Amino acid sequence: MTLQNSRALYKNKQNIILGPSNPESIFQYRYFTVVIDKNNKKVLVNKPRDFQSNKQHINEKVDQILNQRKMEKGIIRLDRNNYAYQIFTDQFGQKNIVFLNTTLIYAHSWTLLRLAILLGFTALIIFAIILIIASGLAIRPIAEAYHKQQQFITNAxxxxxxxxxIISANTEMEEMLGNESEWTKNTKEQTQRLTELINHLIALGRMSETGEIALSKINLSKIVESASRSFSSVMKQKDLTFKTKIQKDIFVSAEEKTLTELVNIFLDNAQKYCDPHGEVSIDLHKNKWNNNASLIISNTYAEGKNIDYSKFFDRFYREDKSHNNKKSGFGIGLSMARDLVHTFKGKIKVEYHGDMISFIISLKTLK
Known part of the structure; x- marks a missing residue:
């Protein structure tokens, strides 16, 4: 390819890899020498092939360099390219000025760098695609096994x-026939506990299977008030102080039955684990900082100082390692409550201050 063809090809073009157009980029190196004899005559030697720079233009640049007596080397601009020059005197006493095109050298380095970046990004994208496909294939059996597990829990x-x-009905019949005893009473209690466990497991299985709940505008204040009235008799029966502070007409995005179950879980947990003659409180208000609905359910719990609260929402977690029946429950209520809060795109946390354990739920409000 000649320089003329290169000029026509690169005219007003810019390549993403090669960079700005430069007709001389078809050459690896471009250099020439100007010899100045004792008679101050300038002779161009080592002239590059297809060199198009005007001789008069070169002579002007040489004169400009010679006028800078103290400069033995430097850089000049010639034909849209930077040329580094160096002056030395040969054995015949003639001055020699050697010019080297540095634009080409730097351009080749930048071209290599841009090419490396482009290849790197291309390889990264290809690797990401392969990783996504491979991970999808690898996780499919696990997802199918998990789905079958949830179906089994629901069906079982x-x-x-x-x-x-049937067991519950037979036990009640025995009591009606006058055979009520400690054994029939214990059978009824254990039957009720198993029924609650099964209901919780079915609810968790359904949530895992569907993964979606139809959300709508719900009055959280009314649900909290209704749940509080339902538990007030339980609190009195257990001689617990029950305090309520509920701000009116707070609306959130949720599903009514599921939200009611969420509030019931925390109130039931509070009355179960509250200290004897202790206090249970429920506080619902709008947060002044972010305008979110803040639901705080607290109860006295003197033994809660040295408990690892980071595991409180783990499924089947019980702080009582002996698994005795002193406190009824199976350790899945709080886990289900956390899943419900996340379904409503809310946040939940647990805190302990001054012998009081508090569950704090934050939900986005609607106008």
């Missing part, structure tokens, strides 16, 4: 309900 729960209902 429904199958277990029938024999439990």
């Amino acid at each position: 729960g429904h199958e277990l309900k029938t024999p439990l209902a």
Whole structure:
């Protein structure tokens, strides 16, 4: 390719890899020498092939360099390219000025760098695509096994309900026939506990299977008020102080039955684990900082100082490692409550201050 063809090809073009157009980029190096004899005559030697710079223009640049007596080397601009020059005197006493095109050298380095970046990004994208496909194939059996597990829990729960209902009915019949005893009472209590466990497991299984709940505008204040009235008799029966502070007409995006279950879980947990003759409180208000609905349910719990609260929402977690029946429950209520809060795109946390344990739920409000 000649320089003329290169000029026509690169005219007003810029390549993403090669960079700005430069007709001389077809050459690896471009250099020439100007010899100045004792008679101050300038002779161009080592002239590059297809060199198009005007001789008069070169002579002007040489004169400009010679006028700078103290400068033995430097850089000049010639034909849209930077040329580094150096002056030395040969054995015949003639001055030699050697010119080297540095624009080409730097351009080749930048071209290599841009090419490396482009290849790197291309390889990264290809690797990401392969990783996504491979991870999808690898995780598919796990996802299918998890889905089958959830289906089994739901189906097994429904199958277990029938024999439990029969056991409960037979026990009640025995009591009606005058055979009530400590054993029949204990059987009824354990049957009720198993029924609650199965209901929780079925609810968790359904949530995992569907993964979606139809959300709508719900009056959280009314739900909290209703739940508080339902638990007030339980609090009195257990001789617990029950305090309520509920701000009116706070609306959130949720599902009514699920939100009611959420509030009931925390109130039931509070009355179960509250210290004897202790205090249970429920506070609902709008947060002044972010305008979110803040629901705080607290109860006295003197033994809560040295508890690891980071595991409180783990499924089947019980702080009582002996698994005795002193406190009824299976360790899945709080786990389900956390999942419900996340379904409503809310946040939940637990805090402990001054012998009081508090569950704080934050939900976005609607106008």
